[in-house]
Each structure stands twice: as structure tokens, then as C-alpha cells.
Amino acid sequence: MPSLKLTYFNLKGRAEPIRLILEVSGIAYEDERIPAPWDDQEKWFNLKPSTPFAQLPILSVDGEVISQSIAIARYCAHEFGLAGKNILENGKMDEIVEAIKDGTEKQIEAFLFEQDETRKADLQEKFHKEVLPKLLQNLERRLVSRGKKYFVGGKLSWADIFAFNFCSELPEKNVVDEYPNLADLVKRLGNVPSIRAWIEVRPDTLF
Template identity: 55%
Template sequence: MKLTYFNLRARGEPARLILEQAGAEYEDHRIESPFVDVAPWVAYKPSTPYGQLPVLCDDGVEIAQSMTIARYCAAKYGLAGSNALENAQMDEVVDALSEATEKQYNAFLFEKDEAKKAELQKKFNEEVLPNLFKALEKRLGERGGEYMAANKLSWADIILYHFAAELPDKEVIKGYSKLDALFNKVANLPKIKSWVERRPASAV
């Protein structure tokens, strides 16, 4: 199994975290970040299915799209649900986090106009994030209070951990006691903790 992404966390890190937690053997193939040097990506891009990364190659078959890859790895290594309902509950959490991630990237990374960027950041911090965490805290309570779905560790919990770990304000999740407890539980899983300590340094 070979996971190809830039030398960044961003959209490649969810799959890496899932694979690490699963104890899977895989190649963490990294291309230089286009923020550092765009040439390696320009050369590699035509070989990708959609002109994007990450791409996972498993037994000679390529899979693209970051959340599809993460979902596949979760299903393969026992971090998905055991039935359609459990999978839907996990997907719901992941989709909500993915939607917020897009808004986060627009607010903090991609917007070039400084006035618009400040407006997006304000909206993200004061509206998007509180509404998201309030909803997830409620969902977590409704589903037993320990895990986001199925009363077991799943890829939805790992995606939640990744999302919160990448926020500019690392303290905000502490205002939501159930989410904070889950965040810390995932952060302290031995395989996750080991990966975070030894993974290559990157800007995002």
C-alpha cells in the first residue's frame, strides 16, 4: 500500500492517522510541497486520476479523493461501522467536519484578499466553529458520550481529532467537555501519539 501526498499534513493526514492506528504497513510517499517548490508537483500531477493528491495505491489499484481514501482505509482495517446505520453516523460526522475544513482553509490559508480573509476568519471563529462543536457535542452525548458512533473507536473520532488538532486556536475544544475528552483519548492512543511525535515536520 502506497499513500502519495505532499510533505504536508492537511488532506493527507487523515489517512495516515487511520493507517497508523491500524498498524498497517504502507509507504508514506511524499512530494515536496508546492508552497516550497512547485516543480515536483507539476511533473507528478499528470499521472494522478483527477490532477489532485492524495492518491492511494493498494494492490495495484489507485484510489483518489482524501475522504474516500480515509473511508476505504477505515473499512479495510476495522475502523468503520459494522452496518449501514453505523457507517451513516460516522459519515455524517466526517461530512460535517469536512465542510468546516473547507471553510477553515478558505479563512486561514487560501483567501488572498486581506479584508476578505479577516471577514472569513471572524465568521469561522464566531459562527462556524461554535455551531459545529455544539452540534457534535450534542451528537456525542446522544450516542453514549464516549465515541462519535457505534460505541467504539472509529475513523470519525480520528477525523475529529485531526480537525481539532489543526485549528489555529488549540484551546477552543476545551469548551466542549465531551469532545475534549474524546480528543484527548485519541491523542493519547499509543500509535497515534507515536506517529505525531515522529512524523515529518510541515507547515500545515
């Protein structure tokens, strides 16, 4: 097995789906956490110039570094048994992951990045009233069309893990209850022993 070190801020954020993939795979890795820039900038400012795109997360694989959270997650899924068995299955998994990524980017913009208070309020309202319901509805439809239990191939994959992480990190968790098959998937994944064990011990962070 390669020697893995995942470096991110002490947050769930973009690293948490990767951590969950590694936990489910049962692969040993170092979970390196540095203070969030708003807590203490020094460590990040020292590290930033050495990272490929001046951002985190990064994953060191036997000393070779890859960045971009989705690329890292995809690498881990493929390497450790949570990807598809053929190119079509992988395409279907990518579809789910990319759809969730689109929603996540809009969420980050509305809740973290936007500085103008009026625009921020508008973006947040749009997220709650349009972006999130549409995304959850489409995920529910996709899940139903693929047999209700898992998003692809009738077995647990990194696509399910992305959906689990996104839904279970929503501040208002009960919004997912309107989508019964998605809610059931989130509940089932929360009971996977490796996921449950990780959630019990992982650092308690704001997001």
C-alpha cells in the first residue's frame, strides 16, 4: 500500500469526502491538519507556495503530491476499491460527484465568499429555494432510476460517499427527508461501521 498523507485545514470542507473514502477503504493515512487561515495564517502561508495550485487539500502518495479535491477523491476511489467496474460506471459516478460539486461551490459562494451583505442574502435565499431543492430532487431521481439503493452498480461507491457527506453536512438536515430514497441512503451510510466509527472520533469542526 502506498504511504498517504492528506493535508488540509482543520475543517471537514473539501477534504471530508476524501477522508471518508479512505476510512471506508480501511487504508492507513496521515490526516494532517493545519489551522484554518482565519485562526492562524502562519503555517498556511509557509506551506502555500509549495503546493501545486496554492490551495488545499493535497495528497502525498509515496512522496508525490496531487492536488484538487475531486482528483484526489477519484484517485483514492479507483485505487482503493470504491470506483466502477467499467468506464460507463465511472462516468455515472463522476456525474453524481460533479453535480454535488456544483451545489457545493454555490453553497460556498453564498455562505462563505460573498462579502456584500445584500448579495449574500440573495445568494443564500437562492441556494435554499432553488439550488438545493433542485439538486436533491435530481439526486433522488437518479438514485431511483438506478435501483434506489446505491447510485451506481448496486454497490457502495465514492458517488454514494459524496452524496452522504453533502447531505449530512447540510445545516438543516431534515430537508433531505423530503427525498425518501436519498434520506435512506444517508441513513444507511451513516450506519456503515467504518463511517460511524470515523464520525465518532473525527475532530469536531465548524464545517
